[in-house]
Amino acid sequence: MNLKALTSDQLLSETKIIVSEERRITAKLIEHLGEINQRLLFLKLGYSSLFEFVTKELGLSEGAAQRRIQTMRLVTDLPETRQAFEKGSLSLSNAAKLQSYFHAIKKAGKAKTIEEKKAIAKNAENRSQSQCDRMLFELSPELPTPEKTRILSPTVRELKFSVSEELFDKINRLRDLLSHSHPNATLAELMDFLVTGHLTKIEKTKGLPTRKAQTPGQADERPEEDRGESPNQKWTAKVTRKNPNKTADKNTDKVADQKNSESAKNLDETDQINLICTAGKTLPAGIRVSLPVQLKRTVWSKADGKCEYVHQGRRCSSRYQLEIDHTQPLALGGSNESSNLKLLCRRHNGFAAIQALGFAKMSSKMSSMRKRGQ
Ligand SMILES: [Zn+2]
Structure with a gap:
């Protein structure tokens, strides 16, 4: 198709049709994911989760997989949201945000009823992502912000999560107590110290090889x-x-x-x-x-x-x-x-x-x- 031959009105009209078609196909994909989840087909194929199946078997990016799976769960829980999604009043991102919010609020012991969920989902229609974020924050300002990881380079990731004042105080107290062996430790260095120590301990309990590095030529002094x-x-x-x-x-x-x-x-x-x-x-x-x-x-x-x-x-x-x-x-x-x-x-x-x-x-x-x- 020669797009340059189209008038501007035709170009706009066709673009809108394509967007509508894209939403319809995404809704279809979400429906298929729901059925795959229902049959636990991803487990049969050797994937430990639907997310792993969608990223590795279907080749979607992590973010795309996350949004589609969350939307699938929302549509399963609240079937009326499918119509809002198909007609474009509820975006994929906001549908995923809603589902994450419902999950987080349930985890906090304040689960919403189906009627409450319906009302919140209705209220999320025709909102931008930031407007939806604000709406959910105003509903439950006490909820921690969602944890995020971002790849910065092949060897470095950025982790983002919030902690309570109580945990922050514990971290600072621990950093002070370790100040002789680990002076000026950054949060990442502190986390490395704690995680490695705990991991080694658990792996030993489970019978896995420990991670202690061996100097070449040096005798292994660990117990047999x-x-x-x-x-x-x-x-x-x-x-x-x-x-x-x-x-x-x-x-x-x-x-x-x-x-x-x-x-x-x-x-x-x-x-x-x-x-x-x-x-x-x-x-x-x-x-x-x-x-x-x-x-x-x-x-x-x-x-x-x-x-x-x-x-x-x-x-x-x-x-x-x-x-x-x-x-x-x-x-x-x-x-x-x-x-x-x-x-x-x-x-x-x-x-x-x-x-x-x-x-x-x-x-x-x-x-x-x-x-x-x-
Ligand atoms: Zn497994």
Whole structure:
């Protein structure tokens, strides 16, 4: 099409038609996202969230994905907003702002009723983004401003969030207490110190390799159980310590005795883990038991601290809300041995249960997973 041949009136008229068409197509996309969310299709494909699916599978930018998903949730909750969106009186940005506001106000324990939401959504029509921001601020000035992250360079991000006066005071007190070891620490340096320390502690608890840097040529002085690079040695050592021929442990399981004395050197990692589990007591199948710490650590270590759900060669790898899953559910007689255990994010753990036990039994879990799908 030669645009230069159009009159100005024709150009304006066609532009308006295109804008209207764009809104209609966006509404259609939002409708499709709603159905994908309803079916939990993103979980089946190995994505831990609808947001990850939309950015990675559909290729939308993070901001575009966020606005469309938030609008989808608003339209699901308040179907009348779809019409306002399609006719252009409610913009995509403002629809997303409304949904974020409803979520934040609910989190603050002041959830709005459906009628209140309808009235607020109606009031947001035909407003610019800044007017909508102002309207929502005036409704709930006590709400913290939304957290934001922005990429500044390939290695630097800008984080923006508000903190209470109480937390700000704690930060300053901590900075003063650390002033000898970390003089003039910036907020970013303070955060690095706190996050790294906490991360190292939790990773150690979960059985993941610690982050302590090693100087070349320097001996690793960490305890053996902290090194994590040779799980076979670790397990063998523990089995050896439980060998009744060398210790006075009278409760050692007979199976462990036999395996220990006959073929400890030939055991693979799984067998060795089972030995530890059965050394104190045999873990019964089909019922939920408190898994031994060593076993939990091994499941975490084996999975490298990431979700192990795989679909057609694509692994989820989420680190969010990880749980130990029974491949064959306990409800179907699954065992508590390591061979039946894997690490899954909470959503894929729920999805695995749905696949194993059926949709009907898991309907309440599905509902919460759809809401968490972002
Ligand atoms: Zn997952």
